[in-house]
Amino acid sequence: MKALVLKEYNLFVWEDVPAPRTGDDDVLIKVEACAVCGSDVHGMTGSTGRRIPPIIMGHEAAGIIAACGKHVRDYAPGDRVTFDSTVYCNTCENCRAGRVNLCDDRRVLGVSCGDYRMDGAFAEYVAVPQHILYPISDAITFIQAAMVEPLAVAYHGVTRAPVKEGGCVAVIGAGTIGMLAVQVLRSMGVGTIIAVDIAPQRRAFALRHGADYAVDSADADAVERILALTPGREGVDACYDAAGVDATLNLGLKAVKKGGHMVLIGNLAAKMDFPLQWVVTREVSLYGSCACAGEYPACLDLIAAGKLDIDALISKVAPMSEGNRWIHAVHEGREGLSKIVLVP
Secondary structure, eight states: OEEEEEEETTEEEEEEOOOOOOOTTEEEEEEEEEEOOHHHHHHHHTSSSSBOSSEEOOOEEEEEEEEEOTTOOSOOTTOEEEEOSEEOOSOSHHHHTTOGGGOTTOEETTEEOSSOEEOOSSBSEEEEEGGGEEEOOTTSOHHHHTTHHHHHHHHHHHTTSOOOTTOEEEEEOOSHHHHHHHHHHHHTTOSEEEEEESOHHHHHHHHHTTOSEEEETTSTTHHHHHHHTSGGGOOEEEEEESSOSHHHHHHHHHHEEEEEEEEEOOOSOSSOOOOHHHHHHHTOEEEEOOSOSSOHHHHHHHHHTTOSOOGGGEEEEEEGGGHHHHHHHHHTTGGGOOEEEEEO
16 A cells, blocks of 8 residues: 655655554554644654654544454444544553543554554555544545544543633634634633634634634733633633643633633643742642543534534645645645645
């Protein structure tokens, strides 16, 4: 089969590779679409240490089952499916409790790090265990289904804190995850949504797709502007940081009301300068949010019902054979590209 292989940092090659091996509990999927995650873009450069070449990346995908292992009972060749990016054991304490994102033996498709290596879906075929599969209806295209993984990440992050119908929230970082969070919050009936981003085009996009207000995070009075949009200038009920750097964490904490909630979804920075006394004296609740944990069905329902505009977030659909060109274009910020989907 053909696959887009990261041969060395900053170089993808579309080449012949052996077809993936499938075990008795696995399915072989003919990939129809695979979206490029921001972690793939950063992994290409070697900055994360989680995409050590050679590796086939890609974990946001959908396709058609081509073959099933002998123990597979609920699926058959020809079924349209998508799948979780996390390959979890399904037997450890966390998995049994439904916290599959915290599996003790967690692996991620398309990741090669010091602990494990697992090829992903930037290829004509990918093999995955049956327990991470989700069927997709004919109402959802393969391109849309490839976006379910980031949507599930956003959905998981949004629901980590209590979602108050009619309340007031802020989302910092209007990239893919942030914008999906905005749309999920809107679908849940949140009253006021404030999008915060440094880029004017992202702020404008947020206003067109679910946000009520947009604030420039680079403004010296950004916190004051957010507070002015909240009832009684007390602060937002919850803030979702989809970026994850010192500036966004501190801005978000200053914008949250006393007794409010701060959800940390993005993690661009490994360590941060943390305003401990501010959090303690205002009793702000902090929530970490890692990947997703069973939110796929709810997300697929939202797409099928037309409650989210997934297509608006996709800036380019391109042949997977041209992946090297297009992933570099995203990394360099060329052609206004943000989210791209590759098709074998």
